Amino acid sequence: MTISRKGFLKALGFGILASQVPRGWAAAAAKIEESGAGKLRIKDVEIYAFDIPLKQPFRISLGVSNAANDVLVRVVTDSGIVGLGESCPFPPITGDTQDTNLLMARSIREMIKGKDPLAVDSLLGEIGHIVYSNPSIVAAFDMALMDILGKAAGLPLFRLLGGDKATFETDITTGMDTPEKMAASAGAHASQGYKNIKMKVGLDPDLDAERVQAVREAIGKDVRLRIDANQGWTVPQAIYALRKMERFNIQFVEQPVVAWDIAGLKAVRNESPIPVCADEALFLPQDAMKLIKAEACDYFNIKLMKAGGMTNSIRIAHLADAANMRCMVGCMLETRLALTAGAHVVASQRNITFADLDGYTDHTLDPIVGGMAVSSSGEITLPELPGLGLDVDPAFLKKLKRV
Numbered sequence: 001m002t003i004s005r006k007g008f009l010k011a012l013g014f015g016i017l018a019s020q021v022p023r024g025w026a027a028a029a030a031k032i033e034e035s036g037a038g039k040l041r042i043k044d045v046e047i048y049a050f051d052i053p054l055k056q057p058f059r060i061s062l063g064v065s066n067a068a069n070d071v072l073v074r075v076v077t078d079s080g081i082v083g084l085g086e087s088c089p090f091p092p093i094t095g096d097t098q099d100t101n102l103l104m105a106r107s108i109r110e111m112i113k114g115k116d117p118l119a120v121d122s123l124l125g126e127i128g129h130i131v132y133s134n135p136s137i138v139a140a141f142d143m144a145l146m147d148i149l150g151k152a153a154g155l156p157l158f159r160l161l162g163g164d165k166a167t168f169e170t171d172i173t174t175g176m177d178t179p180e181k182m183a184a185s186a187g188a189h190a191s192q193g194y195k196n197i198k199m200k201v202g203l204d205p206d207l208d209a210e211r212v213q214a215v216r217e218a219i220g221k222d223v224r225l226r227i228d229a230n231q232g233w234t235v236p237q238a239i240y241a242l243r244k245m246e247r248f249n250i251q252f253v254e255q256p257v258v259a260w261d262i263a264g265l266k267a268v269r270n271e272s273p274i275p276v277c278a279d280e281a282l283f284l285p286q287d288a289m290k291l292i293k294a295e296a297c298d299y300f301n302i303k304l305m306k307a308g309g310m311t312n313s314i315r316i317a318h319l320a321d322a323a324n325m326r327c328m329v330g331c332m333l334e335t336r337l338a339l340t341a342g343a344h345v346v347a348s349q350r351n352i353t354f355a356d357l358d359g360y361t362d363h364t365l366d367p368i369v370g371g372m373a374v375s376s377s378g379e380i381t382l383p384e385l386p387g388l389g390l391d392v393d394p395a396f397l398k399k400l401k402r403v
């Protein structure tokens with residue numbers, strides 16, 4: 001029996017090569033045409049500064065915060081799709097501020113106007129050519145572009161990225177205070193139903209051990225406990241403190257020593273009975289590579305404000321996955337806008353098994369409608385809506401002045 005080339009290709013299912021586009025494909029192509037993919041353009045970028053005072057000062061080993069000082073960007077396209085992004089710089093860690101973010105945002109606005117918002121990777125490359133060390137504002141633009149991408153595709157971002165973890169647990173953090181006050185705060189969170197508690201340490205190793213003991217006694221033995229030293233200890237102090245804390249069943253310690261000391265971090269990891277998680281030592285994917293090569297830590301704490309957004313956060317998660325490491329996504333003091341972007345990253349990556357997305361809990365107001373919902377016990381659920389799945393409360397937006 002002989003078969004023609006056309007018949008052969010058809011038999012293989014390559015009808016398109018043999019004749020014309022199969023039925024159904026034309027409709028799909030028309031749908032893509034209709035979405036404007038490849039033709040969408042950025043018409044304008046609205047930039048706003050806003051501050052959210054905290055209910056109470058938040059103290060860590062590096063200092064005290066009284067408010068979130070943020071920047072909102074609204075990237076407006078010619079099709080009417082608007083992407084939302086938020087920067088929440090935390091100067092002692094990220095090195096940028098609301099003011100430097102506003103300056104950079106103006107330059108980025110001029111650079112991206114008229115360009116294709118779906119070309120996220122190319123645009124981030126171009127942004128990288130004009131921005132150095134303002135990771136928070138890059139994060140704001142990255143999440144706004146990702147929001148547009150999800151909206152154009154008609155999918156929640158975590159689903160567009162291949163994830164299915166619509167619901168997962170976040171911890172809640174107790175700031176630095178006396179052992180008694182920290183125990184009261186953490187104990188209250190545990191009674192509320194939180195199964196993961198994080199607490200700040202990193203001042204005096206003996207007092208820190210007392211803090212940990214008080215908190216462990218208050219939350220009981222079944223609640224998971226993470227501690228964060230925010231670079232506060234020397235290498236010998238960290239080894240001493242962590243050995244002393246071993247009996248309190250701690251899941252991991254974040255950034256025991258100063259951010260730049262990778263050898264010191266590794267020395268602590270080698271001697272510590274408690275797993276070590278890099279936080280301030282990890283900003284960008286290249287930092288992840290260095291930490292992996294040095295075998296300096298067990299886990300990564302990825303933050304959008306350090307990594308410059310969702311895209312780099314996902315790159316870090318992929319590097320960690322290749323090194324058989326698990327990650328957490330953490331936060332600064334973001335509103336539910338940037339926190340929801342972080343939640344989409346968590347939901348889309350299988351090796352991100354820890355979340356610390358509680359930055360909004362001490363905010364005096366919540367300017368976001370939609371977005372991630374958080375139960376009283378810390379269960380985060382993402383909305384089944386396109387993109388980030390949220391908006392800025394119109395009444396809040398009305399009060400802001402464009403920059």
Ligand SMILES: [Mg+2]
Pocket residue numbers: 228230254255279280301330
């Ligand atoms: Mg930390």
